[in-house]
Amino acid sequence: MTAISLSSRETARRRLLDALRREGPMARVEIGQHLGMSPASVSELTASLLDEGILVAEDAADQAAGLFRGRPKTRLFFAETLGSVVGVWTGFNRIELRLVDSAGRNRASRHIERPLRSLGAEALMDVLAETIGVFAQESGAMDVKAVGLACQGYVDTKDGIVAWSPVLGTRDLPLASGLGERLGRPVLIENDASAMAFAITQRHAELRSGRTACLMVGDGVGLGFLIQGELYRGARFGGSEFGHVRLRRSGPQCRCGGRGCIEAYLADYALHRDAQLIDHRPAPTLLLPSEEAMGSIVDQARAGDPALINLFHAAGEVLGDAVGILIQTLEPDHIVLCGPGTRAMDLLRPSFEAALESQTIPELRALATIHVVESSMDLLTEGVVMQALRELDLDLARLKAA
Amino acid sequence: MTAISLSSRETARRRLLDALRREGPMARVEIGQHLGMSPASVSELTASLLDEGILVAEDAADQAAGLFRGRPKTRLFFAETLGSVVGVWTGFNRIELRLVDSAGRNRASRHIERPLRSLGAEALMDVLAETIGVFAQESGAMDVKAVGLACQGYVDTKDGIVAWSPVLGTRDLPLASGLGERLGRPVLIENDASAMAFAITQRHAELRSGRTACLMVGDGVGLGFLIQGELYRGARFGGSEFGHVRLRRSGPQCRCGGRGCIEAYLADYALHRDAQLIDHRPAPTLLLPSEEAMGSIVDQARAGDPALINLFHAAGEVLGDAVGILIQTLEPDHIVLCGPGTRAMDLLRPSFEAALESQTIPELRALATIHVVESSMDLLTEGVVMQALRELDLDLARLKAA
DNA sequence: ATTGTTTTATTCATGAAGCGAACGAAGTGC
């Protein structure tokens, strides 16, 4: 499951299948209009996809009754027999699982509470493989074709190695091959912010043109960067772990070991930790605070608690500085703020905007539209499962070609 | 002179001409080996280039005497009759000019002292047009086909507008069209750091693969980012003016109006200003300190002046933080530190490396090779003139096609 | 001088990919 450069045909094929997953069943003409392809090309592409058994034509009977003139459309969609794919997200003390069919439709999902950090490399992979296996079985999926796993940290998607992750507690872990051997299936791994960024851009067409930087605020702070709808890949990892950029030299402690990282102000664990301190409560034991705990902090701040308001003020300022850096460095067309952290956007906004304005000129700021997309962590599994599906599409094509 | 997406043929043509400018005259076989093209394709491409009069075959007589067997190579190179191109860089109180022929060879260069900031938009463009015209005439160039101009600031290359520049003192200046009308020739404008980055990557083959981030330290601090040897273009400007990222909330004054920008620590004007202050000398009147003035500051620091050593220590720390941000955001394969500011790299290095190490994990740091390229400001005119030549190549191709 | 050797350059046929236009297919409305 490596991403080499794609041939012209493979790109067209991918665009077609992507569009079908996003839009649902479409007739050939519709696909052509949607992608700006000639009917001839669509015919050619779909012919081989039908031939390979990846797509099937919808029964004419299924269609809306004949209120139209002309030859009726025959909609195409993914065959039901292609098997399914599991998407996984590993958080600090939580694993999210999702099962989708080849069309990307949700079949089952679940999350379990399970701390992972304390396990060693082998035990960690054993637990993950076991968890994935049980989930698939209990969901009645006998036909899992691939697995996609997203986690925070420096994830080398190409070689399948997690160089460092705050949630796994290991270094240079060959997670893709380790899980792949245990499960007997190809495993794709990805940074979680990239996975979420991909899921969000799949849902919003305007974000798939130009350059889109998605800042995910939640458990940590991550960055997913896309150019023309495709994830930007850096030298190995992709523009990720932006949360560990140090913005304040002597700022609060971050779990990466440093001080003053973006995350140490903005992430749920940081806000929760500081709020507990303000309330003179004991330090939290759970690394990943619950949505209820975070909600109550936000409510108290909205009710006017001055110390908590200050907390969000400082966080908003850091967010503004972070977006300023993104704008000055990547100059994106779109900036997306996403993840659970956007729940408090009303509290962050004043200081966020002030900080952003104080470090960018209007001409530059005007280039990037800032979108706040309320999104929960289950978009992560959606993103990574989509990517696994796309890799599977490619593998199938190459299998037939060989 | 707009950069639209290139056709397959145009890309091949550009690669061929780029290679000839870099490597000098080459025979068709050599071009093929160099670019990984089949002889048939090279033959086809060169046939039309010869036909259009852009290339000519070298005289057989010019070649080395026949110590070789087989049919002798006929080297191809740019026709002498194609005209020349002027490259310009505008600094605070200085204009650098360069005249090159169509092969990119230097024909003449000059720099004049002339402050620009105090002029209005029209007067500024009058002065520039006049200066360029006189330079071309006095260099005996009757055949200037295009002009490339690089300057610091937010430069929209596509629309030819300078949104803001610390050296020009105007806003949203339509410089390309304004100069173009005055000179009667197409004018390409570019951010100066991008121009230098392009020049440097043209000289070093290894920097043309993967992602290369060039941080230019000198008059200001700029960033040029290239992917596979082509300049990254953001929404409008390109990943530029990185020097105005604010790294220290309450840092020293920057000429952009903000405080604590990277530039306010690292740029020549900032170091010079602070050194003057330490020596209890009057504030400098010249905005761009001379190379001698900078050299004397560096010498004093090397001789052990503790206050100046501190100055460079703080600058190095900011440089380390800046490179850390670049690594975490763009994850480049290569980082190039260039520009006159590298003259003091020995003084910057200890704090630079400490700061970089304190905010990046080793796995991530190991991905990017850091190159220090000693380069003076005259590489700027080389970079922008090369880009103007490439645009001219394209225009010629499109002219023939139409 | 003639012939062979070696290297360079061109030509030609082929294949991949996309597309416009023409044509066939499959319905509805009368």
Next chain:
DNA sequence: GCACTTCGTTCGCTTCATGAATAAAACAAT
């Protein structure tokens, strides 16, 4: 049954790149 409309396929054309065969231009050997 026939016109009409819309959908999908087929055919021929174009662009582009390439391998193979061929031509070209020298030198070396006889």
